[in-house]
Amino acid sequence: MVVQAYQRLVDEGLAEARTGSGTVVTGRGVERAARPAGDRRRTLDELRLPISTPDDIDIDLSPGIPDLSAFPRAAWLRAERAVLDRVTGxxxxxxxxxxxxxxxxxxxxxxxxxxxxxxxxxxxxxxxxxxxxxxxxxxxxxxxxxxxxxxxxxxxxxxxxxxxxxxxxxxxxxxxxxxxxxxxxxxxxxxxxxxxxxxxxxxxxxxxxxxxxxxxxxxxxxxxxxxxxxxxxxxxxxxxxxxxxxxxxxxxxxxxxxxxxxxxxxxxxxxxxxxxxxxxxxxxxxxxxxxxxxxxxxxxxxxGDHDRHLRAVRTRQRSRRDALLAGLRTHLPEARVAGVAAGLHVLVLLPGAADDVALAERVAAAGVLVQPLSWHRRRTGPPGLVIGYAAHPPDRLTEAATRIGRALSR
Incomplete structure (x- = not known):
């Protein structure tokens, strides 16, 4: 536990390990200050994903969408009843x-x-x-x-x-x-x-x-x-x-x-x-x-209902992420997944690829919607695909990985 606590301080930039001196506090924290007494509109067309998506998309792997089936309906209803029992004018x-x-x-x-x-x-x-x-x-x-x-x-x-x-x-x-x-x-x-x-x-x-x-x-x-x-x-x-x-x-x-x-x-x-x-x-x-x-x-x-909900969701999301990554390793072994084990999406980098919009188009033609990394760039850079996994169960993610691999291996 002590080692983990020190590691967390280092991760957060509040301490650093120095050879011969051990772990020392950096002094970066800042105390609270005392409490003091034209727009540019964009059209809908500009905000749309820059790939043409066929009508037969049946696996939407857009990033940022959580597992909506996991919404804690029973806990929400209990909380709502408790609130209505004591709400005042x-x-x-x-x-x-x-x-x-x-x-x-x-x-x-x-x-x-x-x-x-x-x-x-x-x-x-x-x-x-x-x-x-x-x-x-x-x-x-x-x-x-x-x-x-x-x-x-x-x-x-x-x-x-x-x-x-x-x-x-x-x-x-x-x-x-x-x-x-x-x-x-x-x-x-x-x-x-x-x-x-x-x-x-x-x-x-x-x-x-x-x-x-x-x-x-x-x-x-x-x-x-x-x-x-x-x-x-x-x-x-x-x-x-x-x-x-x-x-x-x-x-x-x-x-x-x-x-x-x-x-x-x-x-x-x-x-x-x-x-x-x-x-x-x-x-x-x-x-x-x-x-x-x-x-x-x-x-x-x-x-504490919200914390219990999050613990359950994290377990589900980890299994979904694992299923997607296992499928990609099998069907798209040349792909490299960036980042840490967290969140609701993964970034897949594809060495040797040139145009990730074209790649996303090919995946969409296979019925799977993903986002090209270039959609999130301001400058040019390596191509990739941003893939959300939270909204689908493991078997659907395995199927999606199979389709992605087939589409990109042609």
């Missing part, structure tokens, strides 16, 4: 745009325990998913004169589209096997950067301890998208960056990957100097999230 009025107090308090405890996040209830803004949290940050940054941010390349196409919609230009910073090349942020000439450090999308790598330390001394705003950290299968995930620098990290998360995307429930925990403007933007957008689902989620978190 005050709970049903127009509330704080930052969210229901019970959910904010439950998130503080849960995120501290599971992700190492440091915050108070008033620091939490409940959002309609990570997408809205990113939109609120984009609006506030624009109002402050920031019209460009650094993004991972390759990185989340959805995040890039969201930023572009709000008129924020993206400056691509390359990603390698250690995550974003943080040393290139200074040359990017930006004051903010969007990262997925716990499990980079789409490469699946984890930001290395050395680069975490570099990032913690960088002077810009770090926007941390912690989109699927609940799903690590070989060990506990590294803690969120926010816990090391809460005054310089805006932390985003949601239940889209743990419960269902249609819940449209997430959270934004930003440095306190941004919070008043973010709350004003949230209020102007929708006056706040619906109250009852917030109270039900708070009940799930506080009762």
């Amino acid at each position: 005050a709970d049903l009025r127009y509330g704080d745009p930052g969210g229901a107090p019970r959910l904010r308090a439950a998130l503080v405890d849960w995120l501290a325990r599971t992700r190492g996040v440091r915050c108070e209830a008033d620091d939490v803004v409940v959002t309609a998913g990570v997408a809205q949290g990113l939109a609120l940050l984009a609006q506030v940054l624009r109002s402050r004169g920031t019209d460009a941010v650094a993004v991972e390349d390759p990185g989340s196409r959805g995040a890039m589209d969201q930023l572009a919609f709000w008129g924020v230009r993206q400056v691509p910073v390359p990603v390698d096997e250690q995550g974003m090349r943080v040393g290139e942020l200074a040359a990017a000439g930006v004051d903010a950067a969007v990262l997925t450090p716990a499990h980079q999308f789409p490469t699946g790598v984890v930001l290395s301890p050395e680069r975490r330390r570099e990032l913690l001394v960088w002077t810009g705003l770090v926007i941390e998208d912690d989109y699927d950290a609940e799903h690590r299968y070989d060990r506990a995930p590294v803690a969120a960056l926010q816990g090391s620098a809460p005054d310089r990290v805006a932390y985003l998360g949601s239940v889209s990957k743990s419960l269902a995307p249609a819940m449209r429930t997430g959270w934004l925990i930003a440095p306190r100097g941004l919070q008043a403007e973010l709350l004003a933007a949230k209020h102007a957008t929708d006056l706040g999230n619906p109250a009852l689902p917030q109270l039900v989620l708070a009940q799930l978190l506080s009762s």
